[in-house]
Amino acid sequence: MGLNKITAKKSMSDLSSAHMQAGTVLRQLTIYLSGLGMNNQTSIFLPAPVTFSGQEPIEEKDNVLLISRIQMVYRKAVIRMRYYPEIWFMAYSWTTSVDRKDKGLAILKAGLDANPTRHVFHLSWISDPSDAPFIHSFALTYAYAELLEKSQLTKDHRDFTEIHSVYERFFGVLCVELARASPLWRRPCRSADPPTQEELAERKKNQEELPELKKQYSNTWINYMRLAHRAQGHKMCRDVFGKARKDEYIGWEVYEAGAMTEYRCNLEDRRLVAARIFETGMKKHSSHSTYVLSHLGFLLTVNDENSIYPHTYHSIGAIANHDLGFAKTRKLATIQQLPPILFHFVSQLPPRETFHGPIFNIDNLMDKLCTAVSLSCRASSGVDSAHGNVVSH
Template sequence: MESPIASEVRSPALDQPSQVNSAETTPTAGTPQQQQGLANGADPAKKPESGDGLDQRIAEDPYDADAWLTMLNDAEKEGDVARVRDVYERFLKVYPTSSRYWIQYAEFELKHHHFTEVEAIFQRCLRSVLSVDLWKFYLNYIRRINTGPESKEIITKAYDFVLQYVGLDKDSGPIWSDYLFFLKSGQVQNTWEEQQKMDAMRRVYQKAVCIPHSNVENIWRDYDSFENGLNKLTAKKFLQERSAGYMTARMMLKELRKLTDGINKNLLPRPVKWTERELHQLEQWKRYIRWEKSNPLNFEDPAALSARVAWTYKQALLSMRFYPEIWFEAANYFTEIGRADEAVGLLKNACEIMPRSFLLHFAYAELEEGRKNFKESRAAFETLVKNLTDKIDDMNTKVNEEVKAAKAALQAEQQLLEGGGSNKKVRDIEEVDGEMREREREELKKRTKELQQYEKLARKEVEEMIKGCGIAWIMFMQFVRRTEGTSQWRQVFSRARRSNGCPYQVYIAAALMEYHCTKDPSIAGKVFELGYKSFSDEAEYVDQYLDFLIKLNDDSNARALFERALINMSPEKARPLWEKFSDYENKYGDLAAITKVEKRCREVYPNDSVLDRFAARYGYNDLRVIEEMDMGASIRKNIHVPALTDFASDFPPPPTVDLDNAARPGRRPLMEPVHPDLYPRPDFGMWNSYRVYPDMIRKPPPVSAAKDREMNNPQAGDLEPSTHLGRDRERERDGQDVEMRGSPGPGP
């Protein structure tokens, strides 16, 4: 069917602008730029800018939504048509899938009666932006400008055209209802026209009731009334034919709403930063696509299912514009259903949107290679390599300039602190006290450290980009080898070596391609040696080189390479090489060589376990008998053996003396000397002497009493001599005490 955009949309009304009142511009479902800016992450607290400030922000970040919306708002306030057009054109070049702003652009032109420009806008955006709001705006425009005798046919074709593109959308219910109302309200002149009208309405009803959209229940009730109003006998037949489809659509509408409620179609797409919000949106879309692929509407016709899935992918790409995986999955699906041309078009468009995407360029090149379009495949690789090398140049230039400027600023401040610089600044610095000067020095050190950290991170990003460029060169070489031959891929390798994006992996790939494809180990060895000149400090490169020499049984060169590599690497960096060479000697060398290598390993890594190294030596590949059977490695992994310090909690802690508290303020140390003023000594002259009275002296018991005790206690006589000796000594001490104390004094 011919599109009504270019032909049917035109009518005599286009030549009579007075028929369209500027106050009757078609309303849209859009919101002001400010509200849309909030929806797209704009900062409402940011102070508005204008002119060069906004242009500078957009130059630094082309996807600065807040700057764009402010610029659009300012341009419309100025009222300069040329200025507004320029801003909209620039904006829609960055956001070509934003239906809201296509509508606003068309409204602006319509307000100024620029109907040719409005139709040009529709030509540019309708087929690529499958938005219900945009297509509704188009329908309103068609109905408003077509009021002549041929308007009915034009509007009917416009409705069919619109529903062909967005009729599957769950929000398309109002369009279906409007179409039915338009058909129902049409005037007929005879029975034939009446029959044509009924057939057209039945056709639309039968399509609408089998699609899960917002008005499906209302349309079903209207359809029921429509059929029963025409003929109750045929109504049962027609309704029964569509009843199952309607019930499925009504039930699936609930599931569809659950799946799509979390999808925000109003976000302005921008390059992915992998935020939580972005990942959530991606997962929501992928879940929705999986649901559509599962054929929830029970289509018996594969074409109907594929049409709905393809439409869902196109919907997803409007907001998931910068997600390579969605483009890849969509192209893969189109290829599976036999629509390879559409798949190629999708991937080609995606490569233009994301010029440094490895996934999309490789997929596009492979698809074209499978179609024998080698020229297009090679162009894809050439484009990717160029984009990556240009990006590396830009990144290096930016980092160098920023670091150079920052270092110059820090050096100038350092000179001021040290007393250099202009006289005025020196006087200002001299007026600062020493403490302030020290704080300035510390701040300067902190900023210097931050600059070093920034430079380190920036260089790391450049290295990652270089690695990416390396895989592009490798895939390029492999493609050229498959399609053009050996000499051509060697030319690609020569270009890669001279580029700024050639990591060591490119040399490894080239050497192994020479070995496996040309069957010439000497050339492969030369490539490895060529790469060693630039990457002798890369352990992985040397490891691959060693593997190659070992496979060739070139043990002398392998040992020589090992010794050369150790000179350029630290022990930790060279550990994989030690392990590889130790394993090689253990498998293929004699005991003297094995012992020598082990001795050197112990010298380089003195903290390594001798037992573990021995067990590793007496294993082979995945056979680790010593570890498993003699050391119980697999069991020990699953059992927690507490460390020695863990047992300390099983016993109470020993008593301790709190020596620290002895020195607590307000408490005197135990050995502090006695001060005579604080602690007065007693006057011993005032004390009474101790006297012993006669009744205080213990007298020995009578002999008869002692005998009676011995008779009553026979065991007493069995006392050991030491016991008697102890008693005698007690008596002697008592007597000595009496003698020392002297005779008792006179009684009172």
């Protein structure tokens, strides 16, 4: 009995320092774990140790040994969590940070092969979670395409076929996701029974995801256009935009990017081509206030007198007809309570017309604005006859 006590005391004495070190490491790991989403249990336990290993927790002096150790951690991570694109992206980021770009390209290619349909992933735990709690990224595809672009730019005979193939495959994957989430998508009904609660919940979820998917899809086309312009010139960028226009899922962002690219890079007829692209986009996206304001800003920049008024009247009329989230019968206490697009019209156009436009244009413009917000009388938002400024009451 006495021998057992002596042995136990000796064992506790030998393990005491290791136990204290383990407690210190646990407290440090808790800092990394606190920034992760607790709902995704699988992603809690691996990314934090991987990040922790990359910050030299034991103050290893041998740089070669430290790199070898971290490399082994990432190798185990991509094996055990093969179907998590964020792990592959972390491995790629660290590998390129230690000047191993050739291995970084191989990691990206392997990550894309392992996750052909899992490109949308959560990256908030990589940066400060308070900055962007829900960041979605297509970083694997973008990074892979950029590395391929850089590798070709160093060669005498450049071939960008593989880059185009990467984006074409990616668009195919995204189109499948958009078709699944589209309101037009319907599961074939095999019986006359009403849809179950699970089916209704799935359809509702798909419809909620659709705007974000379309936005990301449009951003992918914009990235593709930029890459084509950098690598192969303005003509190839136009060809990519021509393909994007024919896609049913693109948003107004693609038209804005195409128009502004023409305005900045086309030295021959940039104003004409950019205005034509904006007008084409207005046929499909006139109900999006951000696009309408972007178009208006372009017209004001180039001082296109022939298009400013038709664009303004058409946009204000569309707002009045569709009542974009604003009660028509509501009376305004201040002009700041207007919807953003109408507030922009009220704050920008009347002062401009005061200095450069005839009085009839001011009257017509204010009539349109008053109709759009259904003010009780023109005095609620009028024009000062002396200065032409909009007065809010």
